[in-house]
Amino acid sequence: MSKETTMEDIVSLAKRRGFVFSSSEIYGGFAAVYDFGPYGTELAKNIRELWWKEMVQENDNIVGLDSSIFMSPRVWEASGHVGGFSDPLAECKNCHTRVRVDHLLENVGVFADEKMSDEEINKLLSENLEKVSCPKCNKNDFSDAKSFNLLVKSNLGNFTGDWSKEPTYLRGETCQGIHVNFKNVLDSSRVKVPFGIAQIGKAFRNEITARQFIFRKREFEQMEMQYFVHPDDVNKEYENWREKRWNFYINKLGFKKENLNWHEHENFAFYAKAAWDIEYKFPFGFKELEGIHNRSNHDLSTHAKYSGVKLAYRNPQTGEEFVPWVVETSVGVDRMFLAVLCEAYTQEKLEDGKERIVLKLPYKLAPVKVAVFPLLKNKKDLQEKAREVFDSLKSKYMCEYDDNGNVGKRYRRQDEIGTPYCVTIDFDTLEDSSVTVRNRDTMEQERIKIEDLESFLEKNLTR
Ligand code: ATP
Numbered sequence: 001m002s003k004e005t006t007m008e009d010i011v012s013l014a015k016r017r018g019f020v021f022s023s024s025e026i027y028g029g030f031a032a033v034y035d036f037g038p039y040g041t042e043l044a045k046n047i048r049e050l051w052w053k054e055m056v057q058e059n060d061n062i063v064g065l066d067s068s069i070f071m072s073p074r075v076w077e078a079s080g081h082v083g084g085f086s087d088p089l090a091e092c093k094n095c096h097t098r099v100r101v102d103h104l105l106e107n108v109g110v111f112a113d114e115k116m117s118d119e120e121i122n123k124l125l126s127e128n129l130e131k132v133s134c135p136k137c138n139k140n141d142f143s144d145a146k147s148f149n150l151l152v153k154s155n156l157g158n159f160t161g162d163w164s165k166e167p168t169y170l171r172g173e174t175c176q177g178i179h180v181n182f183k184n185v186l187d188s189s190r191v192k193v194p195f196g197i198a199q200i201g202k203a204f205r206n207e208i209t210a211r212q213f214i215f216r217k218r219e220f221e222q223m224e225m226q227y228f229v230h231p232d233d234v235n236k237e238y239e240n241w242r243e244k245r246w247n248f249y250i251n252k253l254g255f256k257k258e259n260l261n262w263h264e265h266e267n268f269a270f271y272a273k274a275a276w277d278i279e280y281k282f283p284f285g286f287k288e289l290e291g292i293h294n295r296s297n298h299d300l301s302t303h304a305k306y307s308g309v310k311l312a313y314r315n316p317q318t319g320e321e322f323v324p325w326v327v328e329t330s331v332g333v334d335r336m337f338l339a340v341l342c343e344a345y346t347q348e349k350l351e352d353g354k355e356r357i358v359l360k361l362p363y364k365l366a367p368v369k370v371a372v373f374p375l376l377k378n379k380k381d382l383q384e385k386a387r388e389v390f391d392s393l394k395s396k397y398m399c400e401y402d403d404n405g406n407v408g409k410r411y412r413r414q415d416e417i418g419t420p421y422c423v424t425i426d427f428d429t430l431e432d433s434s435v436t437v438r439n440r441d442t443m444e445q446e447r448i449k450i451e452d453l454e455s456f457l458e459k460n461l462t463r
Helices: 007-016 038-057 073-079 101-106 118-127 175-180 182-188 231-252 298-307 333-344 380-393 407-417 427-432 450-461
Strands: 020-022 034-036 062-065 086-091 098-100 146-149 152-154 168-170 195-204 219-229 260-264 274-282 285-294 325-332 345-349 355-359 370-374 399-401 421-425 434-439 445-449
Touching: 007 020, 007 333, 007 345, 034 038, 038 062, 038 195, 038 219, 038 231, 038 333, 073 168, 073 175, 073 298, 086 101, 086 118, 098 101, 101 118, 175 182, 175 195, 175 219, 175 298, 175 325, 219 231, 219 333, 231 260, 231 274, 231 285, 231 325, 260 285, 274 333, 285 333, 325 333, 333 345, 355 407, 370 380, 370 407, 380 399, 380 421, 380 427, 380 450, 407 421, 421 450, 427 434, 434 450, 445 450
Parallel strands: 062 195, 370 399, 370 421
Antiparallel strands: 020 034, 086 098, 086 146, 152 168, 195 219, 219 325, 260 274, 274 285, 285 325, 345 355, 421 434, 434 445
16 A cells, blocks of 8 residues: 555545445445445455465365354354443434444543443543544534444344344354354364364444444454364464464565554453454554454353253363364454555556556456457457457456557556456567567566467466
8 A cells, every 4th residue: 555545545446446336325325334346246256265265275174164144043142142242332412423432432542341331331431521522523422322232133034023022133243153063063074173164254233333434344244263272272272373364464465564463452352361453554543454362162162051052072082071262263354355455555656757556466366367458449350369368368367358448548447456467469469479468566568479378377377
């Protein structure tokens, strides 16, 4: 990200180039809900694939799962979400903006404990009232804070009049699907502790504040992995996963070290024994990107208690039986997407004094890998040759055929969506079967024989 990059730059590019749209935009949008456009869909898919490869494919003791969004409401009672998954909500008495009181306080360096009662949080707010202000009107006159439960309710399967009394919930986090399937996975696969179960899927939260673009959505996607370990090994495994996840951002996503930060939670959620976040330097400051938590054996123990089903592990060698502890890694697809866009967004001054915007995405994340251009639109033989090249590449790579405007404009368009290579078919191609290949980052161009194109791309696109 170049220094002066703002959220407006990112939001504008995301919309202009079809990465992200507001949901139901023609109806005026729908707060904190967004859609991925054509390139956003590709980028999100590539992010999911990279994470899956890192977590599941490359670890022979981590298996995948795809559990449902709807689960028995008992799951959410047992997990503590019905009783304790809430944020402190207050309203500005002047402009009626709803605010999260813990965030108001956090902005002025005061950290509220997640376990605080409404009374305690109100006391903290009144002690710091002089320092805080409404993000919309800047006044500091708020209603009393009340705990607001974040679970989203539905009437699924409930056909009585007053379903709100016995709601079914849209899952608030994907990992509960993992915990309730612990026994199924254990009984049906050959995993042995330590092992992990990974899942990617939608989660829903009635977030109080809807700001900061896709950073905080009400419908979002999580990539979570629960690693089941012997209680004696939890600290070692915890440190191991902290290191692995940090290295993922540096080595696999190419993030600059100075844009990442560790943040240790002192006041963590009801289930956790330790919680560190990897923070990313978004244009609005360092904020949580991924959480790495020691969840103790809270989830398995409470699900065992509520369901009456034993959830334990027996070591086949020693016969020792225990309830595994869990190291969790949890990151949002949408948050990683936003961080990736911010990291890649670059404004460059060119030699001719003009500026270009280029998304310097890792090649493996680029929505389009190769763009193929005929030099001129209205020359049939150039078009035919370019189509031939495009057709030969499209089964291997996400390619785009573009004959709109002049080649310079086409380069700019591809730069903005982060396409690593542009291939131009010109009149010489018809004579010597060579094409011009132009690199996104260096803007250097080289002539390559069509027959060598695939191996060239194969070699260069894997990095
Ligand atoms: P916060 O304190 O910001 O509300 P959290 O600590 O409740 O977040 P977790 O429950 O730890 O978040 O969620 C794990 C990960 O899921 C986060 O690190 C983030 O990447 C992602 N995530 C959580 N909530 C949202 C959301 N509303 N929109 C997008 N991603 C989210």
